[in-house]
Amino acid sequence: MRARRGAGGRGPASGTVEGHGGALAVAAARAHGIDTMFTLSGGHVFPLYDGAVGAEPALRVIDVRHEQTAVFAAEATAKLTRRPGLAVLTAGPGVTNGISAVATAWFNGSPMLVLGGRAPAFRWGSGALQELDHPPLLASITKRAATVHDTDRIATEVDAALVLADSPHRGPVFLDVPMDVLYDRAEVTLPAAVRPAPAAPDPDLVAVIADLLVRAARPVLVLGQDVWIGGAEHAARRAAETIGLPVVANGMGRGVLPAGHPLLAGRARVGALGGADLVLVAGAPLDFRLSYGGFGGQGGGPPARVVHLADAPPEATPHGHCAVRACGDLSALFDAITAAWERVGRVGMYRDWAAHVRAAARTAAQSDAPLLGSAGRPIHPARVHGELLRLLDEDAVVIGDGGDFVSYAGKYIEPARPGGWLDAGPYGCLGTGLGYALGARLARPSAQVVLLLGDGAAGFSLMDVDTLVRHRLPVVLIVGNNGCWALEKHPMRMLYGHHVAADLAPSTRYDDVVRALGGAGETVARPEQIAPALRRAFASGVPYLVNVLTDPEAVYPRSTMGV
Incomplete structure (x- = not known):
């Protein structure tokens, strides 16, 4: 099968494909079952977008507001579908903006391909726009980081990268392609997508x-x-x-x-x-x-x-x-x-x-009941999770992005099915939330998707509510808003008698931010308001943020973090 001139295309799982480098990369990704590309627009990678539009069927392109969101969304897709995710980052700052998210996928063992743009090879070393040798920066947090120097090698390299990413122990792979190589054309035979046989137990x-x-x-x-x-x-x-x-x-x-x-x-x-x-x-x-x-x-x-x-x-x-x-x-x-x-x-x-x-588990659960139903003011964060538990469907996906507020969630919220919980994992990177929510909504279109955000974590990615709005992807966002970095403030105060750099503006209206971006939301200050607000959020059909003003003196015990 030949691609239309100037557009991407794909052949069968193995076959002949002709087109620019973007079409060849997309055809190889398609052969591995990839149907979505997460990206933030950049001229170095335009052929990849053209390849996505021209593929048969077209590859869905989800454009975001920060590159870390693109990579986190690709990782969430990988986690929930159990096949590799795909993120496309433009050269230089596009790639470096995604590095923390790649590191998160590395520590989580999440299969993923990150394709980066790169300054043109024929100008290399002369100071072209956003010229940076990316692979050395990615080498320690990927299974492989390399540059593809020839157009007719792009499909083969993408195929090999996806096989590697999806082979135990799974993880991210990074490839960048010089701009002139990506825009050039070639005719290639797609390799058959083959996974190695798993090792038998000893x-x-x-x-x-x-x-x-x-x-x-x-x-x-x-x-x-x-x-x-x-x-x-x-x-x-x-x-x-x-x-x-x-x-x-x-x-x-x-x-x-x-x-x-x-x-x-x-x-x-x-x-x-x-x-x-x-x-x-x-x-x-x-x-x-x-x-x-x-x-x-x-x-x-x-x-x-x-x-x-x-x-x-x-x-x-x-x-x-x-x-x-x-x-x-x-x-x-x-x-x-x-x-x-x-x-x-x-x-x-x-x-x-x-x-x-x-x-012992039953006794602990019984001892939690007063907090989960607490009528105290300011609102104890556990009360939020107590109300949420009553509204979650069996197939709900709950996402945690934060410290104190999400630690409580990890303690109280048990999924009814596997594949129903996403958190940052052992790397502990804040800012996963909107990307994970984006990937979860696409991977599980009929399920409830709930993103739990600390107010500190919200500052890393809340602008990408715009992405949810533009692509019509409803998600319920709940912010535990205690006006501080609670897991840092309390230990610092205990150690030094002060808490420098640990306070945020109290009672910030994060729901107003979401409304300004085209979603909806409300602020909750009393415990009895939580459940009605959550019901409105689930029924809204839009990105909806419930901004819960919680007690800044209620802090999750550090000795039991990691639950």
């Missing part, structure tokens, strides 16, 4: 893990993002239910066991991990969120033994008290462990331990 390691389980009295299973992104959620749930393992979930591991499941230990997380004698960590690094792999020891007991299940060898954390590190396809690992345990274990062997954890 049967000897599986047998060791089953033996450790049989010897344990208080095992716990931790589920992280790679369980979801690698499609292992069903195998993980089968393993937990068959063996009878209490489960702690973080990131996109949340929802693998739905809210209310008897094995879900989220509300008893600290006690479960502190009292465990064996912890299986699947699809998550042993980082600060998991005490660097130091579990057990509660009441002066010995540390727990740790089994780390990773989708690729580089993710098998070398530190911690690891008894076993096993790598490979997580679904296959879970199924193999379940089958091995069934040969040597017995049903109900952890029943008392699971009942103990469940009782």
